Amino acid sequence: MINLNINQKSYEVDADPDMPLLWAIRDLVGLTGTKYGCGVAQCGACVVHLNGEAVRSCVTKVSRAEGKKIVTIEGLSKNNDHPLQLAWNEVNVPQCGYCHSGQLMSAAVLLRENPNPTDEDIDSAMSGNICRCGTYPRIRKAIHLAAELHKKEGGTK
């Protein structure tokens, strides 16, 4: 059994140490907000936070995640009110929506490390998250809005 701390909750999972973390999160724990896209770290749909870093859970083995803090889209905020989630809603960013849990998790790392990103910073941070619907302009706009919301809140999230 492997112990995983996901969204501040402890889970004992019966998994091979080489199992991709994505499998454990979705199939064993039942948190299905994180999506499977390519399976080879090329698209970003499966991004979760591992000790605060935006890892791709499709290629991250559960053995790497053991003993670390995992945050999925379900744990990004308590009431879906992370500035990014509010901004995503305000700008109506998603089209099909499939990639957006990964987009949000990547954007959250950007805002944590750079609360006032430029367009160039956003492109550098988000270039590994592919959106087949092409919502990139709205993603960029929403990240700028989230930065504003974050500032108004006094940077508490």
Add this chain to the structure above:
Amino acid sequence: MAVILSMIGIMAFGLSTLNNRPNVTGETIQKIKKDSIASVRAFEQVYQVLMSPRCMNCHPSGDIPLQGDDSHLHEMHPKRGQDGKGVFAMKCANCHQPNNTPGLHTPPGNPDWHLPPADMKMVFQGKTAHELAKQLVNPKQNGNKSMKQLLEHADDGLVLSGWNSGEGRSQPPMSHAAFKKAWETWINTGAYAPKSK
């Protein structure tokens, strides 16, 4: 003489220079026996390896690593960052695991995956053998390495991973043992640079 050597700064790395370096052991010094012809010949082997995709791809001239046997710009355009480990949500270790990911052309792995840092980029791409040899022995351009540390660098974990690069990638043009032998020969015979062309 078949090989005409340039009298460049590297030649200053003789015994007198090494004796002034506090972190070079007596054992290392004793091994050095200057032989410019053997040294340059050995560096020709070293250069072939360093300019192979497995080494050069992470020593790019720009701030985006290279990828594949054709050394194209890394897909997704990850950036070097100050510490060489990427930026924001695009850090090397987000995709590059401690070990190779199974499957064809999947991300190769190493616990210490990184580019050289922004303040010392240690570029290989585009360098002639002359330029690269000079760069490698200059502590201001080689990551502050002494000659002893440079010798040891042949066994660095990330260097070794070039010979364990995952499915679908070519190997460097010689074995690690052959590379290490050439590397040590180059340094232990005076670390001479091939002539500038």
